[in-house]
Amino acid sequence: MPKLRPTLLVLALAAAGSTPAATVIRGATVIDGTGAAPLTDVTMVIDGDHISLMGPGLRAKMPADTKVVDYTGKTIIPGLVSDHAHVGSVDGTKSGTPVLYNRANILRQLKQWRTYGVTTVTSLGFNLPAVFYPLRAELHAGKADGADLFGADRGIGVPNGAPPAKMMTVGSDQLDRPETPAQARAAVDAAAQRGTDLIKIWIDDFNGSLPVKMKPAIWHAVIDEAHAKHVRVAAHVYYLDDARQLVDAGVDILAHGVRDRPVDAAFIEAMKKHGTWYVATLDLNEAAFIYARHPAWMDRPFFTRAVQPDLAKQFADAAWRDRVQQDGSTRTNEDALRTNMANLKALYDAGVAIGFGTDAGATPLRIPGVAEHRELALMVDAGLTPVQAIQVATQRAAALLNLTDRGVLANGKRADFIVLDGDPSKNIEATTTIRAVWQRGQQVAGPLESTGP
Numbered sequence: 001m002p003k004l005r006p007t008l009l010v011l012a013l014a015a016a017g018s019t020p021a022a023t024v025i026r027g028a029t030v031i032d033g034t035g036a037a038p039l040t041d042v043t044m045v046i047d048g049d050h051i052s053l054m055g056p057g058l059r060a061k062m063p064a065d066t067k068v069v070d071y072t073g074k075t076i077i078p079g080l081v082s083d084h085a086h087v088g089s090v091d092g093t094k095s096g097t098p099v100l101y102n103r104a105n106i107l108r109q110l111k112q113w114r115t116y117g118v119t120t121v122t123s124l125g126f127n128l129p130a131v132f133y134p135l136r137a138e139l140h141a142g143k144a145d146g147a148d149l150f151g152a153d154r155g156i157g158v159p160n161g162a163p164p165a166k167m168m169t170v171g172s173d174q175l176d177r178p179e180t181p182a183q184a185r186a187a188v189d190a191a192a193q194r195g196t197d198l199i200k201i202w203i204d205d206f207n208g209s210l211p212v213k214m215k216p217a218i219w220h221a222v223i224d225e226a227h228a229k230h231v232r233v234a235a236h237v238y239y240l241d242d243a244r245q246l247v248d249a250g251v252d253i254l255a256h257g258v259r260d261r262p263v264d265a266a267f268i269e270a271m272k273k274h275g276t277w278y279v280a281t282l283d284l285n286e287a288a289f290i291y292a293r294h295p296a297w298m299d300r301p302f303f304t305r306a307v308q309p310d311l312a313k314q315f316a317d318a319a320w321r322d323r324v325q326q327d328g329s330t331r332t333n334e335d336a337l338r339t340n341m342a343n344l345k346a347l348y349d350a351g352v353a354i355g356f357g358t359d360a361g362a363t364p365l366r367i368p369g370v371a372e373h374r375e376l377a378l379m380v381d382a383g384l385t386p387v388q389a390i391q392v393a394t395q396r397a398a399a400l401l402n403l404t405d406r407g408v409l410a411n412g413k414r415a416d417f418i419v420l421d422g423d424p425s426k427n428i429e430a431t432t433t434i435r436a437v438w439q440r441g442q443q444v445a446g447p448l449e450s451t452g453p
Ligand SMILES: [Zn+2]
Pocket: 084, 085, 086, 124, 359, 362
């Protein structure tokens, strides 16, 4: 990138001439989300909610009313974009009850995500339309406080099957379970009519614990009808064989990684040929066992400030920790995580389209904000470089949602970004050293030490 000339900055500030006066951010290292190497000593001019000019190394005389923020020594990355989360399903240790899907609880969660630098969140199912759509509109317009929200309407599940009614006790207004292809098409039509961003389906038997999986006739009908209505379909998957069939049938997004066995060349080719997106959700399996082991990061503000009191009590309970450690599912989750990480690396290296998500908010252990930063660390453990992992969580994740206004820091893009004390290009865990979060050109959160759940 060529160095900016001072005259350009003066022109940008003059053009910004709106109220409030332009803001100039300077001195920081910027990882812009495109996968490019970090830029040092960057100057960023913010005009309203977007970046009007950005480039390295620039000092100029500025109008007296210009707000200048010096972030020398800090590193800035774009706000994170989650392609797979859930809102209104969890509060403390409570989950899966319809009363949690209310505006106050959802805004509490969206604020927590934003405090952790996740400025855009996609709620992949269980959305109560009467609450979801008005809130989505307010958030899009900047009239409610929290991460911006997208979603997949109610979602389409299976009678007596996934998602498990025991784990996800949701209201009948929050999930469809069609019995026939005609009912499935009607459910898609209704969601499309309401203006959904995506359609969600579940193809899984949850490690054999459910008697049935969604019949191919149903998911074929869903994909066909959704595409006829110009809406894309995201599928919950676990097994390679299901993923393969769905990809061949034109599903648009695999909303979880393949976790039963290694992906093969034919599957990788099919993903590339169809342009199918892959969202690994590595953190989901780690979250099932890691808190019982109490890694050192659980004592840092990065973690403690995200944990509601009831959940903190559970983590401190020795009996709970013993139970999780001895639970047979821990081994299954460790294996699933290992397989998922190897598959992510294979697909990434082959050039498959990779999105970003964690399934945060689906259960109490999948903690908004914490989950996304753990996902970044696990992606690097899987073999991506920190800059690649950040690109997936920003530019690529926004591209999955067809959002062109965010995900990278550049002229004309939304001024959604995280200011970090550390440089994550050297150590990915530096994404947790949050000094400030900016959204739409305004600082909306400070250091994690100063916040609480
Ligand atoms: Zn989910």
